[in-house]
Amino acid sequence: MEEILKNLNPRQKEAVTTINGPLLILAGPGSGKTRVLTHRLAYLIANNIAPENILAVTFTNKAANEMKQRIAKLIGEKIYAPLIGTFHSICLKILRKEIDKLGYKKSFVIYDEDDQLSVIKKIIPELEINKDQFPPKKAAAIISGLKSEFIDYATYAENAREYFEKTMSRIYSAYQNELKKNNALDFDDLIMLTIKLFEKFPETLNKYQEKFQYILVDEYQDTDPIQYRLIKLLASKNRNICVVGDDAQSIYSFRNADFRNILNFEKDYPEAKVITLDQNYRSTQNILDAASKIISKNKYQKPKNLWTENPAGPLISIISTWDEKTEAELIAQKIEELKKQGFKLKDFTVFYRTNAQSRAIEETFIRNNIPYKLIGATKFYQRKEIKDLISYLKFIATEDLISLERIINIPPRGIGEITFEKIKRLGLKKATKEKPEINKFYTLIRDLKKKSEKLSLSQLLKLVLEETDYRNYLKKTYGGNVLANDIPEDEARWQNIQELVNVCSDYDKIEPPQGLYEFLEKTALFSDADEINEQKDLVHLMTLHTAKGLEFSVVFISGCEEGILPHSRSLINPLDVEEERRLFYVGITRSKSHLYCIFAQRRSNWGQKEANPPSRFLTEIPQELISFEEFYKKEGGDLIDF
DNA sequence: CCATAATTCTTTTTT
């Protein structure tokens, strides 16, 4: 117990020890939020609250895992960790147990973004809808938006009046039917169906209300209406609900997150206690001053008063560069310089507004031999070769149509569109007599399926690679193509597959075929932030959104230009600009000491050069905190003339 | 059915 309460300031201590009733913790950046959360969970357990009666919701799986580890350390003895996870992973757990009540099989599959899109792409022509009027991506976004507000297709159809809504509602219901037919759920369904389950079966809700007597939600400012509703349902009985967040760090309104959820907490729970954590332990005084000044420009927010006992630290460096290439050069050069002062590679990070910006930086880092890790962008599990192989595994496990469509002719085995239609009509087994190629494929899958019950996961994957002659397929399709880092493309893709084999071998100790199922479960909910690994000595490259919750000694924010940050799409709406400002605020408050904000005089966008003025956010930093530099050197070292 | 050529899209941010 002493261990748990040691090294906490009075407010933190209060937040840790107030265990009953609703509690709102307003936690500014660097205020020791994670510390408070883990200590609070440990404190609950130390006070004889059974771990299984605790539910903690985090924003990423990585945060969940870290929290579990830290609690184990604090408690010392071997305990079962409480249920800690993201909204999606928690709902997945509940649905795996209960979803049969809603008419799905418990073995349901999860469709990711790509899968969703292929479903919609298939549906739109079937419904004879013009795909230029209803672009599949847009339709997918609308459906996801509706689900985040808990509007199902029936409700939407009832209220559809105009042509657009009526057509959209046809797409929505056809989409949902298709998913149901395949016993599939998309990300939003995980939460939506959990609520449906609870609302339709009060005794089930009651069971979980009694189970989760103590609920904790992190990053509460980024909850959307459906998540809000879920938490409200679960917490309504015991009202031991603790939420943590910071309205100034709300950056997900584009996917319907609503920071008013945090501002209204006291209305939802009038008896709530509110604790504000405003001492910053992370950043220098200069950085904190700049951050406070910037965020104060936002109209819609709770006023804050962040303070720190840290030293002033170096000035904030604002640097003007020639273009995105010199920008990257500059970052590389600064990293080399600071490394000589004793900084490690893992102390550095580069943030950008859009993933596309990472390219120039990546190329420069490769050229300068700076080891780096790119987070997000072309996500590992989205790469073609990885998705192909996971689709094989998925089809072996669940026989869903989307996976089948993906693998049926990869590598090419003479089964085209027309033949595939036949298979869909007759089913794979019956279609075998239509064409010898189908029979061959059927036998392949049947044998793999059989083997999957005995082989460990990595062995199974290796067998798939062997049986499909996948390496040769890569050579045929990508051979001869050489990537920016001088590696042949087929070789690079093969390396990715080796990495996948490595990941799979982590599941080898789990009894087959259970290992396969657990692997598929994990990969389905994998997120960008989960791949961040502080142990490795690398420079991390990521979007500002992914940066939330992290900290680094040296932070570079690239592309501080109007139209980039704030993004051009946000400029129409002042509320959106406020969100961009929060994004910038999140970015700068990640820094412990050194902060570089860089803008380029020109930048290629879509293969076209454009010139943008420096970001308005830079002008919001007080002059006396800034040191300004210009960097217009070309690779050869010549100065460029204006 | 499949390899190549032509074309059209992409870039906001993501669980």
Added chain:
DNA sequence: AGAATTATGG
């Protein structure tokens, strides 16, 4: 500019 999708000819 580069990737992804679709059209074309074999």
